[in-house]
Amino acid sequence: MSMTSMVVLGLSIATVLLLLGAFLATLRQDRKDGTATEQPVAPVEPPLPAPVAVPGHAGVDYTDPRTLRVGDKIDVLGSPVRVLGALHVSWQGQQWVEYRLRDSARRIQWLTVEMRQGQGPDQPPHLEVLLWTDVPTQGMIPARSSLIMDDVEFHPLERGTAAFRSEGSTGKPDRGLLDFADYRATDGRLLSFERVQGHPWTAAYAQPLPPGSIGIISRASS
Template sequence: MSPVTVVVVLVVVVAVAGVAFLVGRARSQPAPPPPKPDPTPRDPFGDITESSGDPTSLKAGDMLEFGAERSWVRGSLRLAEGGSVWAEHFLEVDEGRRWLSVEEDPDVRMALWTGRPELDLTPHSKTLELDGVRYRLTERGTASYRSEGTTGLRAKGGMDYADYEGPDGRLLSFERFDHGKWEPSVGTALTPGSFTIYPGG
């Protein structure tokens, strides 16, 4: 047998022995234990929404659940004034007018509003009294809007607003769309997690 052949045979023998050693070592080591099952109960439909959802992503067709009460977003207004943007989402109600406002400033601020068309009231003063509650003017301005879904407004336009605050998170607001008349509404500030969002697709 030539020296070259001897070297080749030795290399093959050493390689086979090394592979056999590694395989035997791997087999001798115990297998890792299987993962323990998670005892926490899980909602099988939990992937359709987060625990409360993202209010900044609301759109027409989404469902909101306020405890035992459910409502659907019929349409939305996307509003902008300078570098500020916010949204108003109109909700399905049997009668009247109700909506949710959402603004990032920089934290998310939300309020649930109810229209009060019967009021003969305009934002003519820095303080106003309504139903025994005194409100003070906090902000007023002019913004542009873009309409989505059912809002009762044009696709695009402009609006004026005046916002008042009272005690215990009570709110009073006036809006005037496309140079129309002032529309008063009362509202209540909401905290994140006050409702659950179910996306409409």
């Protein structure tokens, strides 16, 4: 082999080695850079619901019924209804709101929202939401003892006379006094009698609603 050929061969080998070294160095750098940017991702923790004692924040994933307003269109157990009016009721330091609802078939129901104190010192306050459905009373007057309704025995729970203030369309005066008598059956069913003083008694069964049963479809225009 001539001297010229050996020189050319040596230069070719050197060039290949240089290119291979540069490629390996680039590959190591890319791996290093990729490792530096891939940080471990912490698992996403679901946000905790706010305490019910804070108005407007019963939970991050369901509507607080205390924020309902007259004129709102809402969803109750999957059915759209309109909030026609509200009764703001006060009795012996307790306060609650009774919302008058109308569904697409123009049926009327009432929704009661009240913050209840715990039964004992270790039990925190809780939000009670009840959906009321009228039942025919046929002139019945709530007894101070137990009574029978639809073959079910109900026992006295609470009764009294509360002051109320009307907002929107409630079918009741702007202000007045409201007599009520609440009963509970042994199976937990609730029955309530109400009357504006000077008017006849009406009665309704109550259905407790769990959180998430109410949603906002559209807010009333301010």
